[in-house]
Amino acid sequence: MRAFLVLLMIGACLTATANAQATQQAEDFAASPLTIERIFSAPDLTTSAPRQPRFSPDGHLLTYLKGSTAHPNIYDLWVYDVRQQEHRLWLAASDLVADPSEMSAAERARRERMRIRAAGIVDYQWSNDGQQLLIPLAGELFLVNVADQQTRKLNLNATSVTDARFSPQGNFVSYIHQNTLFVFNLNDNSITQVSAEASATEHFGVAEFVAQEEMKRMTGYWWSPDEATIAYTRVDTSPVAIQTRTDVYADRTEVVSQRYPYTGTANALVDLGLWQRSSGTTTWLNLPKRHAEGYLARVKWLPDSSRVSYQWQPRDQRSLTLYLQSREGDEVTEVVQETSSTWVNLHDDLVFLEDARHFIWASERSGYKHLYLYRTDGSLIRQLTSGDWMVDRIAAVDDTTGFVYFTARKASPLERHLYRLSMTTTTPSQPTQVSQREGMHSIQFAPNYRSYIDDFSSSTQPPQVSLHGPTGERIAWLHENSINASHPLAPYLANWSYPTFGTLTAADDQTLYYKLTTPPLMADNQQYPVIVMVYGGPRAQRVTNSWGDYFSQYLAQQGYVVFQLDNRGSGNRGKQFEQAIHQNLAQAEVADQVAGVNFLRTQPFVDDARIGVFGHSYGGYMALHLVMRHPEHFHAAVAGAPVTDWRLYDTHYTERYMGTPQENPLGYQAADVLTYAEQLQQPLLIYHGMADDNVLYTHTAKLSYALQQAMIPFELMAYPGKQHALRGRETSIHRYNLIADFFARHLQ
Numbered sequence: 001m002r003a004f005l006v007l008l009m010i011g012a013c014l015t016a017t018a019n020a021q022a023t024q025q026a027e028d029f030a031a032s033p034l035t036i037e038r039i040f041s042a043p044d045l046t047t048s049a050p051r052q053p054r055f056s057p058d059g060h061l062l063t064y065l066k067g068s069t070a071h072p073n074i075y076d077l078w079v080y081d082v083r084q085q086e087h088r089l090w091l092a093a094s095d096l097v098a099d100p101s102e103m104s105a106a107e108r109a110r111r112e113r114m115r116i117r118a119a120g121i122v123d124y125q126w127s128n129d130g131q132q133l134l135i136p137l138a139g140e141l142f143l144v145n146v147a148d149q150q151t152r153k154l155n156l157n158a159t160s161v162t163d164a165r166f167s168p169q170g171n172f173v174s175y176i177h178q179n180t181l182f183v184f185n186l187n188d189n190s191i192t193q194v195s196a197e198a199s200a201t202e203h204f205g206v207a208e209f210v211a212q213e214e215m216k217r218m219t220g221y222w223w224s225p226d227e228a229t230i231a232y233t234r235v236d237t238s239p240v241a242i243q244t245r246t247d248v249y250a251d252r253t254e255v256v257s258q259r260y261p262y263t264g265t266a267n268a269l270v271d272l273g274l275w276q277r278s279s280g281t282t283t284w285l286n287l288p289k290r291h292a293e294g295y296l297a298r299v300k301w302l303p304d305s306s307r308v309s310y311q312w313q314p315r316d317q318r319s320l321t322l323y324l325q326s327r328e329g330d331e332v333t334e335v336v337q338e339t340s341s342t343w344v345n346l347h348d349d350l351v352f353l354e355d356a357r358h359f360i361w362a363s364e365r366s367g368y369k370h371l372y373l374y375r376t377d378g379s380l381i382r383q384l385t386s387g388d389w390m391v392d393r394i395a396a397v398d399d400t401t402g403f404v405y406f407t408a409r410k411a412s413p414l415e416r417h418l419y420r421l422s423m424t425t426t427t428p429s430q431p432t433q434v435s436q437r438e439g440m441h442s443i444q445f446a447p448n449y450r451s452y453i454d455d456f457s458s459s460t461q462p463p464q465v466s467l468h469g470p471t472g473e474r475i476a477w478l479h480e481n482s483i484n485a486s487h488p489l490a491p492y493l494a495n496w497s498y499p500t501f502g503t504l505t506a507a508d509d510q511t512l513y514y515k516l517t518t519p520p521l522m523a524d525n526q527q528y529p530v531i532v533m534v535y536g537g538p539r540a541q542r543v544t545n546s547w548g549d550y551f552s553q554y555l556a557q558q559g560y561v562v563f564q565l566d567n568r569g570s571g572n573r574g575k576q577f578e579q580a581i582h583q584n585l586a587q588a589e590v591a592d593q594v595a596g597v598n599f600l601r602t603q604p605f606v607d608d609a610r611i612g613v614f615g616h617s618y619g620g621y622m623a624l625h626l627v628m629r630h631p632e633h634f635h636a637a638v639a640g641a642p643v644t645d646w647r648l649y650d651t652h653y654t655e656r657y658m659g660t661p662q663e664n665p666l667g668y669q670a671a672d673v674l675t676y677a678e679q680l681q682q683p684l685l686i687y688h689g690m691a692d693d694n695v696l697y698t699h700t701a702k703l704s705y706a707l708q709q710a711m712i713p714f715e716l717m718a719y720p721g722k723q724h725a726l727r728g729r730e731t732s733i734h735r736y737n738l739i740a741d742f743f744a745r746h747l748q
Contacts, residue, residue, distance in 0.1 A: 031494035057130040059446040074120035093120035127170035181205030201238040210652040239266035247691035249721035263654035283329035396445035457547040529610035529747040537618030539571035567592035585671040616640035628676040636746040644673040689722030
């Protein structure tokens, strides 16, 4: 009850602040209605914050990506001089290539996995000596000399290069071309082919499909710090069955044969090799034989280059083991093993200290993700953090001062803050909170740890980017984003509605957090329709004290109450909260969303006969379950790119939560939308991209057929040539106008 009252007080304060802002803006501007066309048109309502900010190795320069006013989605390279406190354009994408939006099929697929929507310069890297920048663009590689800003193109005899980077000491540039690993020598311009030539089923130095899509491992090779060795993968896709799909575009149809590992079927075989630069030979570790069936999750070298670590997870994902492997490929040591009766989540929080004898490791063994200090012989020194709260990620480890900096949800699951803790103290201590403003902080430290970038937003403040000292003091704004008379949001703030937050209780007495956005002007004794915005998928979190989405704001201004709730299974709440969904998808999640609607029906301003639900991807899956299984609560639904049959989804994601169809047939049946298709009674709109290689269009095709066979009417919109994210301004405007029109017809 106390938490509920505190959240209500926070919500009241935010609403009071919002009302004050709206009143002030109303004095300066005529109230302009927010439209869907305006949401997806320039200038960006949020304004363009620096993208991918990165410090130079000495910390004096800060580079970032930003689009121009004329071409906001084509990024150029900018620089902020920390000492001079000035921004300037360093390199325009159009200065390097004639068409900055051009990319190969391999790069297009990689960007889809990385959720990159922009064109132009979307990636770059500093050399460790700070003398050069490496920029991949349009399948080619460019070097920028920092001293004179001169640019040269590397002569690689290849036009579809991906995953390029400097070697640790800056003597080489490595890259992937046609699934083969190469190294370019910057001293003599020679090219060395590291791996064997790739074939149709054997790839080298790349991450396989499930590694990219589900494990967030986007690379398949790793340099040793001394540049003497490269660890790289060999991916044998021959066991994976070929699935044929038809991608329909506006002007053509393409038949795509893809090795896609449906749940319960064979995965690719992944091995790890160690290439010695001196001899040009590779020693393979034979991981599939060493560990049986499973996944290569992470790879990382020790600072002294003596050993390489790798993390292996068996196919059932109920354990995760950290190994240390000698660089010669012979001696291997098991260091840490995590186990679970459900699944073990992957993380990127392994940091080896400079002495190469100690490391920091993250674990959820206590029920919450925390940090532990180990020796490299596998002995635990001590637990660094503890409590009923989650560490997000390690931001920096300063060996000189002995401090570890990390972001966490200690203050509230709805907020992410930066904390600092000494690694050297032997007595338990609470971390020091460095960031102060309530909201969500994303942190990136300079290599010398003397400053950090804070990317911040809250429910009342659009994203801001600032430069800070290590104890939290702000040094400079990089993007203040103050809402003043010239801000793109200014004309709309007189009608703005800021959300409030609250809590509910799940069936197992765990706390559920929700966000509620109401129409800006509400009449007494009037009831309003509701749209439940749902995602609900594992590990995801949608209810946070951060800047919200504009479609929810548009709906509120159209007279809807907009409601979001993070059901059990969502992230940053601990293992008990997450694992309620184990082998039983769409049960606890559905029950929690129904509990949310039951709460809404007690509110005097809610018309409980006009409640709709909208979600995309896993949210589309949830929307279908809710409208089919609970038509008494949900009176219209929009499902975007929905999963309908988990047998059509990939191994790593699906089996983590459901096991295989052979092991858990009843769980799959209960989780599948098709089980409930004939129960549909309420209006339904489905949309899907016709070139979706993640949630295949087959999901929607199977549901469409089932509804047609049951003679149940529904609405369907197919988007030719579009993948899972359905990118593009015109597509976005069309899609959201379609959704708004659907709800207007059925709820207003």
